[in-house]
Each structure stands twice: as structure tokens, then as C-alpha cells.
Amino acid sequence: MAVELLGAPGSPYTRKMLALLRYRGIDHRMIWGSHMQPPAGYPVPKVKLLPTFYLGEGDAREAVVDSTPIIRRLEAEHPGRSVLPEDELLGFLDLLIEDFADEWMTKMMFHYRWHFAADAANAGPLLIFWQSPTYPDDQAQQMADGFARRQIDRLYVVGSNDITAPIIEASYARLIGILDRAIARTGFVLGTRPSAADFAIYGQLTQLGIVDPTPAAIMARSTPRLRAWLDRVEDLSGLPDGAWLDHDALGDQLGELLTEIGRVYAPFL
Secondary structure (H helix, E strand, C coil), rough: CCCEECCCCCCCCHHHHHHHHHHCCEEEEEEEEECCCCCCCCCCCCCCCCCCEEEEEHHHHHEEEEEHHHHHHHHHCCCCCCCCCCCCCHHHHHHHHHHHHHHHHHHHHHHHHCCCCHHHHHHHHHHHHHHHHCCHHHHHHHHHHHHHHHHHHHHHHHHHCCCHHHHHHHHHHHHHHHHHHHHHHEEEEEEECCHHHHHHHHHHHHHHHHHHHHHHHHHHCCCCCHHHHHHHHCCCCCCCCEEEEHHHHHHHHHHHHHHHHHHHHHHHH
């Protein structure tokens, strides 16, 4: 039975999980749409977020959200090549970096998308047409303008303001350089195979490096390697099996990234 998920291309967590499903070879059915309009006849999660996974069938079907526990549930229910290292130390680092991507990098994404006028003007219509490409132009523009105003007014919720903007933007500039060097060495963060952390990073960077013009231009100038990596990670279904890092390689591979996490994410927490 195929896993079903409701999501949108503008949701970094949808992109994270869709790429993970492809890599793991889990049969799935992608339902493009909005969390505000779940498919008819499907259960509603306690908190409406994207992606929403529908697991089970019939009366036993569940609607669940939150990508990190869903990854672990999929590992248990769909055995196969794993994105979770069995080694305890690597497992901790994977979880730490995944959390950093999910909770700090998303601040970069939200900031760049709605702090700059050109990025907000670009994102508004896309977010509407990603829900449905059949909206009439006038209606779509009205919806896009309303959505953009609401998101811009909510920038403070994720901590984006004139004081924090330089911190967020400097972190993004440092991070894409760090990731460029890590990928150049091994292809992925924790070795020659992707972990949950890679898919979390990828999800946020699909927006920062592709959709939103200001951060995408920064990435294109600074690291074409990382920009190309995004296109590859979209579908790793044919990637040969790789290996996790040895413990003695962790310092060279992760030192810069862990320093960045300590610089910005630990103080935020």
C-alpha cells in the first residue's frame, strides 16, 4: 500500500520528505494542495501542517505531521536502506543537524522570502498556483497579496526583524560555504550516503537556492556545487549504497558545521 502525503512545492518539509521517500524506494502518492483544504474523506491532523501523511487505510487511516518522527515511523514500517545511522554518535549528530535545518534554516527561508519586496512578490503568486493552477488571474492575485501581507506581518514570529536580519543573512552566507566544502569531500554530510540531516538541509535549500531570488542569486554566485547538489538530491532513487563516516573523520567533515550550529542555533535554543 502506497504512503500518501499532502503537500506543496513551496513547503521545505514537503520537499524534504518527498526526496526521502524516493531515495528509500517507498511507494507513495503525492497529493498537491493546501493544509487548509485536506482531501475529502481523509482524516484531519490535530495540527494542520505540511506535509500531512496519511498512514494506514480505511477506518484505521491516520493523519500525522512532523517530519522527524514520521521518518522514524517509516523506518519501522518500511524496511530498506536507512537514512538513520545505527552508530550512536553518528545518530546523535544526524539528529542535531536535522534539527538545525528544520528549526534554524527555516528562519533563513522565511526571512528571505518575506523580508525583501522582490522575493515576496515572487513567492505570493507561486504559493497560490502551487495549490491549484486553475485560479483566475484576478482571484489568484488577490489571494497572493493577502497571503503575502499576512506572512510579512508574521516575520517577528520566526525572529526576523531589522536587528536580527544581519545575523540570519550572515549565517546563510557562512552555511552555504560550509556545505559546499562538506559535499566536495564526501557528497553528503555524514558520508557517501544521505542521512535524514541531508534531506532536512535539502528541503530548506530548495526554497533558498531555487525559489526565492535573493538567496538563490547568492548561492548561484557562491557555490554552483551546492546548487547542483539540490537537483541531484531531488531524486536519489538510483544512488548506489554508500558508507557512513568513520569517527576519526568527523572532525574534518563536521567541525565547521558544528561550529556554526554552536554560534547561532545553540544560543537561540
